[in-house]
Amino acid sequence: MNRPVKRRAFLVSLAATSSLAIPAAWSQGPARLVPLKFTLDFRITGQTAPFFLAQSKGYYKDEGLDVTIDVGAGSVTSITRIASGVYQLGLGDISSLVEFNAQNTGTPLVQAVYQYYNRAPFVIIGRKDRGITTDFRSLEGKRIAAAAVESTRRSWPMVARKLRLKPDLFAWSTTDFSSRDNVMVRGDVDGATYFHDSAVSLFARMKQDDLSVLPYANAGVNLYGNAILASSNLIAQNPKVIAAFLRATNRAIIETFANPAAAIAATRQREPILDEKVELERWRLTAQYLGAPDTRGHGLGDIRKLLVEQQVDEVVEVYGLKTRPSADGLFNLSMLPPKADRMVGV
Numbered sequence: 495m496n497r498p499v500k501r502r503a504f505l506v507s508l509a510a511t512s513s514l515a516i517p518a519a520w521s522q523g524p525a526r527l528v529p530l531k532f533t534l535d536f537r538i539t540g541q542t543a544p545f546f547l548a549q550s551k552g553y554y555k556d557e558g559l560d561v562t563i564d565v566g567a568g569s570v571t572s573i574t575r576i577a578s579g580v581y582q583l584g585l586g587d588i589s590s591l592v593e594f595n596a597q598n599t600g601t602p603l604v605q606a607v608y609q610y611y612n613r614a615p616f617v618i619i620g621r622k623d624r625g626i627t628t629d630f631r632s633l634e635g636k637r638i639a640a641a642a643v644e645s646t647r648r649s650w651p652m653v654a655r656k657l658r659l660k661p662d663l664f665a666w667s668t669t670d671f672s673s674r675d676n677v678m679v680r681g682d683v684d685g686a687t688y689f690h691d692s693a694v695s696l697f698a699r700m701k702q703d704d705l706s707v708l709p710y711a712n713a714g715v716n717l718y719g720n721a722i723l724a725s726s727n728l729i730a731q732n733p734k735v736i737a738a739f740l741r742a743t744n745r746a747i748i749e750t751f752a753n754p755a756a757a758i759a760a761t762r763q764r765e766p767i768l769d770e771k772v773e774l775e776r777w778r779l780t781a782q783y784l785g786a787p788d789t790r791g792h793g794l795g796d797i798r799k800l801l802v803e804q805q806v807d808e809v810v811e812v813y814g815l816k817t818r819p820s821a822d823g824l825f826n827l828s829m830l831p832p833k834a835d836r837m838v839g840v
Contacts (some may be wrong), residue, residue, distance in 0.1 A: 527560035528735055533575050533584035534566040535720055538765040540773030541691050541780045542585065543757035548746035550760035557738035563764075569645070570594070573723065577603040582728050583739060585610060587645055588718040588802075588824065592809040595819035602823040604723050608740050608795040608830060611719030612786035615779070616646040616710040619693055620685030621678070626706045630657055630713060636684035639669040639677050646687035646710075651812045653713045675699060691779035694772050711786075716801050717808075719783065721825075729826055737829040740795070744831045747794060751781060751838050785838055793836030796827060 534542055545563055548554055554561040566572050569587035573594050576584050588606060595602055618638060620626025626633060630653060640647035647666065654661045667683050675696045677683050688696070690709065697705075710717070722743070724736050750757040758773045788798060803821045810818045830836065 527555060528558055528738075529560045530554075530562070530583060530735065530739060531581045532561055532563050532739075533572050533581045534563065535569050535572050535585040535587070536566050538565060538761065539692075539768070540754075540758055540761060540776035541689075543754070543761045543773070543777055544743060544746040544750045546761040546764050547750055547757040548742045550763055551746070553742035553745055554739070557742045559735070559738055559742070561739070569720065573604055576723055576725050579725065579727070581725075583722060583724050583736070585720045586723045587614070587720050588805065589614070589645060589649065589809045589813075591721075591723065591824055592806050592819055593813055593815060595823060596810065596815040596817045599817060599819070602726050602819075605726055605729060605826040606721035606824055607724045607729070607736055607826055608722040608743070609718055609797050609825075610721050610795075611780075611783045612788055612794075613711050613783050614645070614649075614717040614719030615690040615692075615783045616649055616715075616717070616719075617688050617690045617693070618646070618685050618708045619678070619688055619696065620706045620708065621681070622704055622706055624681075624684040626685055626708075628706050628708055628712075630659060630663075630708055632706075633664045633685065633708075636664045637667045637682075638664050639667045639674050639683040639686035641671050641674075641687075642668050644671075644687065646689070648813065649710065649715065649717065650687075652715045652717075652808050653710050656714045690783070691776050694776045694779070697775070698772060715808075717805055718797060718802065724826075726826075729829075733829050737831075740829055741831050741835075744795065744836055747784070748835075748838055750777065751785065754778070754781075789836075789838065793833045794838060795830050795836050796833075797825060 549561060549563065566585065569590040572584040572586035573591055575581040591604065591606065618633065620633065620636070624636065626636065651661050654663060669677055674686050678686050678696055679699050690707065729736060754774055754777045758770055758777065761773065762768050762770065784794065802824060806818065806821045809815065
């Protein structure tokens with residue numbers, strides 16, 4: 495994990511990059527597009543297809559924005575990129591934002607403005623031939639592959655506590671992300687952690703009927719996952735820019751639910767190497783977490799405050815944080831599109 499960056503360094507960096515955080519073009523009339531830099535949390539896949547659909551169909555330009563979308567290097571990096579002022583917006587994990595705020599106290603430097611994953615897609619996938627079923631208790635005594643520091647692994651104690659299981663129910667086998675599928679296919683381990691929608695690479699190599707998927711949400715661990723994050727500096731000084739970005743993105747998310755093939759085609763314009771069939775399946779899984787049951791009530795992008803407070807408590811305890819950041823400081827949802835525009839059948 496990245497080492498915590500000192501708050502003072504961020505404030506200096508923010509001052510030095512204020513021209514990026516608050517584009518001057520916004521005040522110069524609609525003739526000029528406002529430049530915005532958006533960082534993904536990881537590589538380009540069907541998980542983030544709506545952003546490329548919005549870009550391909552000109553929805554950002556329709557809102558007066560010139561949006562640059564860059565690949566990411568993990569949620570922690572996304573948060574620090576935004577906090578430093580190098581990027582104004584990006585995708586990052588809420589639990590990682592809780593940890594960041596605990597390490598950088600005071601007025602939040604970064605806030606979530608649209609909840610993308612209504613539930614974190616954390617799962618453990620196990621081989622049925624090793625006796626793993628959809629019951630978490632079947633993991634007892636097994637070897638589970640995971641990267642040294644990643645969200646699904648770090649959040650396992652939350653599952654154990656919910657189900658009253660031993661935290662050391664199984665043994666971790668530390669494996670690079672790039673090697674995880676290989677050790678599963680070879681049978682070097684009995685299971686592995688995944689973002690559910692990232693497991694399509696494994697499903698392409700092993701029959702899904704031979705695998706058991708154990709979602710953390712099924713254990714009652716209700717964690718919000720990746721959200722659209724924004725610089726607090728931009729929120730305070732130019733909220734119209736963020737509202738415009740969210741309108742365009744939300745429009746594309748709704749359209750991706752209705753016609754995922756078009757969104758995947760737009761994504762492949764940026765990343766031609768992507769396999770259409772694989773990415774359609776990836777989006778099918780992603781959609782289950784974006785349009786989780788909560789969204790029937792409050793729509794896409796919104797949250798339930800009680801769940802946020804519970805997530806903060808869980809993260810503080812499980813991650814061993816020394817301070818408890820304010821749950822209210824994590825989100826600023828005042829720029830969301832109207833609820834009627836954020837409703838989708840789930």
